[in-house]
Amino acid sequence: MxxxxxxxxxxxxxxxxxxxxxxxxxxxxxxxxxxxxxxxxxxxxxxxxxxxxxxxxxxxxxxxxxxxxxxxxxxxxxxxxxxxxxxxxxxxxxxxxxxxxxxxxxxxxxxxxxxxxxxxxxxxxxxxxxxxxxxxLIGAFAARPEARPGSAARTRALPGVTDREREVMTLVGRGLSNAEIAAELFISVATVKAHVARLFAKLDARDRVHLVILAYDAGLVAPG
Missing domain, CATH: 3.40.50.2300 (Response regulator)
Structure with missing residues (x-):
């Protein structure tokens, strides 16, 4: 702005x-x-x-x-x-x-x-x-039958998602902001935003909260 x-x-x-x-x-x-x-x-x-x-x-x-x-x-x-x-x-x-x-x-x-x-x-x-x-929220999600290891293994591949996008998605799942992700991966905030936007499109994620849930579902982040 x-x-x-x-x-x-x-x-x-x-x-x-x-x-x-x-x-x-x-x-x-x-x-x-x-x-x-x-x-x-x-x-x-x-x-x-x-x-x-x-x-x-x-x-x-x-x-x-x-x-x-x-x-x-x-x-x-x-x-x-x-x-x-x-x-x-x-x-x-x-x-x-x-x-x-x-x-x-x-x-x-x-x-x-x-x-x-x-x-x-x-x-x-x-x-x-x-x-x-x-x-x-995460505790309730982890208790759902579809969130147990068998389901995570099925979705872990995340077809179409690049290695860098997986890294970004993992950090989003850990609750990091765009600025924190940029610092962690030594890239610009604009680049982080571009990766997040592509993840939204590839995974049909409604918003960042939805992306967090998908990160847990894919086994990129473990509850607790």
């Missing part, structure tokens, strides 16, 4: 929460709040009007909830990434948000600096999930 601030839309039915985030982001260089919504339907409408880079989305809102609003936004043409920020880290909400296309899932008791950093991570096209939620 060549120095342009990250444009943020806040969607939460609690005015005090929106006000707190707005003040916090106003004091943070590189972030700009371009709109506020108190309902899911309003978030969808404003996303189309103000074209934010990131929508910080609550889940429990009157009428259309945050998960349905996330689905509408990610399936639309705004190009906005959705970062779910909620009080509730119930597994049903986590899976629902990720299936709807959310790029991140955080809980409101996280440190404010971590929430601000997450907005930038999601704006850059990476995915980020609260550490405790990630552990449960």
């Amino acid at each position: 060549s120095g342009a601030p990250v444009r943020v839309l806040l969607a939460d039915d609690q005015p005090l929460v929106r006000a707190g985030l707005r003040v916090l982001m106003a004091d943070t260089p590189g972030l700009e709040v371009v709109g506020e919504a108190g309902t899911g339907a309003e978030a969808v409408r404003l996303a189309g009007e103000v074209r934010p880079d990131v929508v910080v989305m609550d889940i429990r809102m009157p009428g259309m909830d945050g998960i349905e609003a996330t689905r509408h936004i990610t399936e639309g043409t705004t190009g906005a990434h959705v970062l779910v920020l909620t009080t509730f880290d119930d597994d049903a909400y986590v899976y629902g948000a990720l299936r709807a296309g959310a790029s991140g899932f955080l809980v409101k008791d996280m440190a404010l600096d971590d929430i601000l950093a997450a907005v930038r991570v999601v704006a850059a096209g990476d995915a980020l999930i609260a550490p405790g939620v990630t552990r449960r």
Whole structure:
């Protein structure tokens, strides 16, 4: 974005929460709040009007909830990434948000600096999930019958994926950002992004979170 601030839309039915985030982001260089919504339907409408880079989305809102609003936004043409920020880290909400296309899932008791950093991570096209939620997500995936060794062996070959792309996919599966992968492999961030884009296309991965799951399924990364 060549120095342009990250444009943020806040969607939460609690005015005090929106006000707190707005003040916090106003004091943070590189972030700009371009709109506020108190309902899911309003978030969808404003996303189309103000074209934010990131929508910080609550889940429990009157009428259309945050998960349905996330689905509408990610399936639309705004190009906005959705970062779910909620009080509730119930597994049903986590899976629902990720299936709807959310790029991140955080809980409101996280440190404010971590929430601000997450907005930038999601704006850059990476995915980020609260550490405790990630552990449960991977644990649940590892317990699925289709995630056991026999299935991993069947998919381990990853036809069409180059050795370098396998390296990148492995590091994505370990949770590294594009910048961290670039440093690990001594390549540019732009090159990492190109590899990730090709992996999306070759593996029909919806987003970076989906790519993480595919890395586990292929045996490139082991739970724990």
